[in-house]
Amino acid sequence: MAASAPATPRAQAVRRATLLNRATIGWNVVEGVVALAAGVAVGSVALVGFGLDSAVEVSAAAVLAWRLRQERRGGCMAEFDRRATRAIAVCFAALAAYVAVEATVQLARASAPAASSVGLVLAALSLLVMPALARAKLRLAPSLGSQAVVAEARQTMLCAGLSGVLLAGLGLNAALGWWWADPVAGLALAAVAGFEAVRTWRAETLSDTCCG
Numbered sequence: 439m440a441a442s443a444p445a446t447p448r449a450q451a452v453r454r455a456t457l458l459n460r461a462t463i464g465w466n467v468v469e470g471v472v473a474l475a476a477g478v479a480v481g482s483v484a485l486v487g488f489g490l491d492s493a494v495e496v497s498a499a500a501v502l503a504w505r506l507r508q509e510r511r512g513g514c515m516a517e518f519d520r521r522a523t524r525a526i527a528v529c530f531a532a533l534a535a536y537v538a539v540e541a542t543v544q545l546a547r548a549s550a551p552a553a554s555s556v557g558l559v560l561a562a563l564s565l566l567v568m569p570a571l572a573r574a575k576l577r578l579a580p581s582l583g584s585q586a587v588v589a590e591a592r593q594t595m596l597c598a599g600l601s602g603v604l605l606a607g608l609g610l611n612a613a614l615g616w617w618w619a620d621p622v623a624g625l626a627l628a629a630v631a632g633f634e635a636v637r638t639w640r641a642e643t644l645s646d647t648c649c650g
Contacts, residue, residue: 451581456506458575462499462594465567466492472560480552483544484607484623487537488561491600491627494529495593501525502590522586523638526593530635534628541624550617554608561605568598589638596634600627 470492477485505522544551575591607623610616 447581451578452506455575455578455582455587456503458571458578459499459503459506459590462571462590463496463503465571466495466499466597469560469564470496472556476554476556476560480554480557481549482551482554482557482608482611482620483537483540484604484620484627485551485554485557487533487540487624487627488557488600488604490536491533491597491631494533494631495597497529498526498590498593501529502586505584505586520585523589526586526589527635527639530593530596530631530638534632534635537624537631538628541621541628544621544624545618548617549621551611551620553612555612557608558605558612561601561608564601565598565605568594568601572598592634592638596630599630603627603630 470489473485473489473492475489476482477487477489501522572591572595575587575594579585579587579591603623603626607619610619
C-alpha cells in the first residue's frame with residue numbers, strides 16, 4: 439500500500455490552528471462559567487463582564503472553527519474569511535455595549551461588590567494562559583493568510599489584558615475597599631472591546647487568503 443503524501447505546510451498550519459481553537463473553547467467554557475457564577479455571587483460587574491467576554495471568546499472561536507472547516511473546500515478563502523472576521527467584530531461590539539451599561543448603572547447606584555477570592559485566582563490564571571494561546575495563534579496567521587485568525591487571536595489577547603484589569607479591580611476592592619474600582623474596571627473592559635470591534639470590522643483580509 440502506497441504511503442500517504444506528507445501534509446503541506448498550509449495543512450499543518452490548519453491542523454495546529456484547529457487544535458489551538460479547541461483548546462481556546464475548552465478553557466473559556468470553564469472560565470466563563472466560573473466567572474459568571476462568582477460575579478453574580480458577589481455582585482461584581484467586572485467579573486460578570488469577564489465571564490461574558492469568555493462567552494464572546496467561545497463565540498469567536500466557534501466562528502473561527504467554521505472558517506477553518508472551509509479549508510476543506512479548497513480555492514479562495516477570501517469571502518469566508520471576511521464573513522468570519524465581521525462576525526467576530528459583532529461579538530466584540532455586543533460585549534462592549536452590555537458591560538458599559540452594567541458598569542454605568544453600578545457606578546450610579548454606588549453598588550459595592552463583595553470581595554471574590556475565586557475571581558482573583560481566575561484572573562491570575564487567565565493572565566498566564568491567554569497570552570501563550572494568543573501568540574501561538576498569531577504565529578500561524580501568515581501561513582493561513584487569514585485575518586479571521588488574527589482577529590480571534592486579538593480576542594484572546596484582549597481576554598489576557600482584561601484579566602489584568604479584572605485582577606486590579608478585584609484586588610483594590612478586596613484590599614482597600616475601593617468598590618468603584620470594580621465598575622471602573624468594567625468600563626475599561628468595555629472601552630477596549632469597543633475599540634477592537636471597530637478595528638476588527640475595518641480589518642482587511644490578508645493578501646494570501648486565496649492560497650488553498
